[in-house]
Amino acid sequence: MKFFNLLFFLFFSFNLFSEGFSFSVQVRYRFEYMEDLDFTSQINDQEGINLLRTRFSFGYNFSKDLSFNLQLQDARVGSLAYGSRTSYEDSLDIRQANFSFGNLKEKGFNLKIGRMEFKLADERLVGPVDWSNISQFFDGINFNFLLGGWDFKTFALRKVNIEDGNLNKWDKKDNFFGIFTDKKVTNWHNLSLFLFYRDTEKPIAFGPNVGSDYLKEYTLGLYFEGKDVLNFNYLIFGAYQFGDFGEKDIKAKAFVFNLNYNFPIKLNPSVGIEYNYGSGDKNPNDKKRETFDNLYPTGHKFYGYMDRASLQNLKDYALILNLKPYKNTNFGIHYHIINLDTEMDALYLASRKPLIQGEKGQAKEVGGELDLTVNYKLNENLSFLIGYSYFNVGKFLRENERLDDGEYFYFQSTVNF
Ligand SMILES: [Ca+2]
Ligand SMILES: [Ca+2]
Numbered sequence: 001m002k003f004f005n006l007l008f009f010l011f012f013s014f015n016l017f018s019e020g021f022s023f024s025v026q027v028r029y030r031f032e033y034m035e036d037l038d039f040t041s042q043i044n045d046q047e048g049i050n051l052l053r054t055r056f057s058f059g060y061n062f063s064k065d066l067s068f069n070l071q072l073q074d075a076r077v078g079s080l081a082y083g084s085r086t087s088y089e090d091s092l093d094i095r096q097a098n099f100s101f102g103n104l105k106e107k108g109f110n111l112k113i114g115r116m117e118f119k120l121a122d123e124r125l126v127g128p129v130d131w132s133n134i135s136q137f138f139d140g141i142n143f144n145f146l147l148g149g150w151d152f153k154t155f156a157l158r159k160v161n162i163e164d165g166n167l168n169k170w171d172k173k174d175n176f177f178g179i180f181t182d183k184k185v186t187n188w189h190n191l192s193l194f195l196f197y198r199d200t201e202k203p204i205a206f207g208p209n210v211g212s213d214y215l216k217e218y219t220l221g222l223y224f225e226g227k228d229v230l231n232f233n234y235l236i237f238g239a240y241q242f243g244d245f246g247e248k249d250i251k252a253k254a255f256v257f258n259l260n261y262n263f264p265i266k267l268n269p270s271v272g273i274e275y276n277y278g279s280g281d282k283n284p285n286d287k288k289r290e291t292f293d294n295l296y297p298t299g300h301k302f303y304g305y306m307d308r309a310s311l312q313n314l315k316d317y318a319l320i321l322n323l324k325p326y327k328n329t330n331f332g333i334h335y336h337i338i339n340l341d342t343e344m345d346a347l348y349l350a351s352r353k354p355l356i357q358g359e360k361g362q363a364k365e366v367g368g369e370l371d372l373t374v375n376y377k378l379n380e381n382l383s384f385l386i387g388y389s390y391f392n393v394g395k396f397l398r399e400n401e402r403l404d405d406g407e408y409f410y411f412q413s414t415v416n417f
């Protein structure tokens with residue numbers, strides 16, 4: 001019945017629209033099977049869940065330089081064996097509603113105001129978390145301009161709190177400001193510099209040892225990327241965090257190095273290594289917070305697809321193998337060796353929630369994760385993703401009585417029209 005309603009709605013919409021209007025729909029379905037993602041068989045995991053996410057996007061161009069964009073999102077989940085539905089579910093609500101003025105290429109500036117999807121660079125610190133059924137978005141202002149060959153993005157944003165059954169509202173106690181600028185420094189190299197400021201009027205929680213407190217937090221950093229340099233790609237990312245965490249000083253850092261090589265042979269293999277480091281807090285009793293704040297990342301992309309790690313108290317060594325045997329098919333074989341920076345801080349999930357607080361003298365080896373994926377794009381409108389992951393528990397988990405390896409399987413199809 002719902003499907004027919006949708007068809008009718010589409011038919012009606014297409015007739016209504018004239019020049020200047022645009023309209024598109026995305027429907028994403030995912031089945032997930034999870035086994036011991038908590039690393040213990042004493043608590044049952046979700047066995048299999050069904051996720052459905054539908055997005056309706058409308059655009060209207062008032063003129064060449066002024067447009068209005070609206071996106072509605074409906075996120076649903078089937079029955080759950082246990083736990084909360086909140087991270088999966090948000091019935092029809094506004095995901096984007098913004099005015100966009102200017103044209104970066106032609107006018108040298110662009111101003112966006114309202115509710116928006118927002119991402120910076122590879123989404124390591126700020127991204128839309130597209131993997132999530134409900135995803136992530138912001139309210140605020142984003143002003144971009146070109147100056148002296150640099151592309152500047154400046155913003156003042158508040159993350160939108162997603163609440164099923166109620167209209168989503170911005171988090172008025174969590175303010176995020178920043179400047180991000182990048183430039184092509186050679187034909188193959190890109191340099192980005194950024195400074196962010198996060199100011200909260202409520203305590204932000206880290207692990208049990210670090211605790212929660214108000215933030216007046218600066219993040220200063222850079223990306224340096226090499227693309228197609230004799231078939232090599234590489235990335236250096238560094239960030240330093242300072243400011244106040246209540247009465248404590250923030251002194252935290254993060255560092256990433258990635259190197260990969262594309263073999264110009266059959267199957268188009270690429271082999272890469274990656275190191276991801278986010279500092280942890282070594283001493284809960286001093287006057288410093290050394291835990292890096294991973295901000296609003298799309299963490300799913302980087303530290304294992306099982307989402308068992310975040311760029312906080314992390315040392316992750318990854319081996320990344322990708323194959324592209326056909327134009328529309330990708331195979332991924334990734335392996336992560338996940339370690340804590342310090343056992344005095346917590347193991348943080350990709351959502352930034354702490355899973356386990358460590359203790360002095362414990363091992364730092366969390367475990368190894370294997371991620372296998374197949375991506376297949378049938379055509380412009382339809383794509384599929386299948387994944388299987390296995391997490392082999394390491395010493396740190398075993399010392400915390402998490403003895404069971406985790407498994408994760410998913411199948412996803414995405415339709416765009
Ligand atoms: Ca379990
Ligand atoms: Ca809602």
Ligand SMILES: [Ca+2]
Nearest residue numbers: 281283284288
């Ligand atoms: Ca400390």
